[in-house]
Amino acid sequence: MLQHEAIAVPETRTTFSIQCRRLWRVILAETLKQHRILFGSKLVYISLLVWPGLELATAYYTFRPFLDAPGIANHWSLVANPRAIALFFITGMLGFTFFWSLVQSAWQFSWERFHGTLELLFLSPANRLILIVANGTGALIQSVWLFLTFTIGLITIIGGLNVSNPAMFILAFFGLLIPAMAWATFLNSFFIFARDAGFLYTLFEGTMSFFAGVRIPLFAFPLWIRIIGIIFPLTTSLVVLRGALLEAATLATLWQELLLLAGTSIVLFAAAAWLLKRGEENARRSGSLTLF
DSSP: HHHHHHHHHHHHHHHHHHHHHHHHHHHHHHHHHHHHHOOOOOHHHHHHHHHHHOOOOHHHHHHGGGGTTTTTGGGGGGOOOHHHHHHHHHHHHHHHHHHHHHHHHHHHHHTTTHSHHHHHHHHHSHHHHHHHHHHHHHHHHHHHHHHHHHHHHHHHOOOOOOOSHHHHHHHHHHHHHHHHHHHHHHHHHHHHHOOOTTTTHHHHHHHHHHHHTSSSSGSSOOOHHHHHHSSSHHHHHHHHHHHHSSSOOOOHHHHHHHHHHHHHHHHHHHHHHHHHHHHHHHHHHHHHSSSO
16 A cells, blocks of 8 residues: 555656646747747837836826825825835836736737637647636736836836835735736637627726726725726736835735735636636537637
């Protein structure tokens, strides 16, 4: 009996390592595919920095005239520190870039239904959910790395971070990364299920930025807007990001937001798995492997 147990452990570890390698190969393959399709010109890399940079400048200088209004500091303590205001907009645009790049990725992923590559995914032996996660992860890495580097450099130059513990940097990053991956997985699965879902691209462009508090602090919104904002995981991710970097928040003060993000991510992954299953069933029932 002990001999069998001794043999089973290495086999389990070997199986786990094989699965990890397969997952990594799927992620690399999807990332390379997207890179070849979407990044054929160096101008694309410039746009990855110019567009968020313009959005950041627009947000800051739109609100700059109001920052000197009498009494505003009584409602918004960050106004007393110009560097904190700049960091507020920088973190807002960083979070928005994370999530918005994934909306774009899902919209572009829907093109695969018209070009026929989506049918090849259904013929692939790879796990459907893993493929969708890999697609979203690849898009996130390629679309955000330049602005993330720019943001880190800008924050270093500006200074003014208020962090309780260095580990909060890691917490803030994963509080943004994991919900973004769940959001990408959900959107990609939805675009597979619905053939004409391009309206989501237009729908999320303005609403996600407005309701999530990217440019405007949440306390300035009425209660009903804040309730709607909870639908978007970006809203809670920005609360965690800004709390960890600007307000010296600790794990004890952010545990409710982190719990909400964890629950939202689980729900989004589960919904994505359900939509993928229903989408493939619909494709088999109402179409073919070349048109559905």
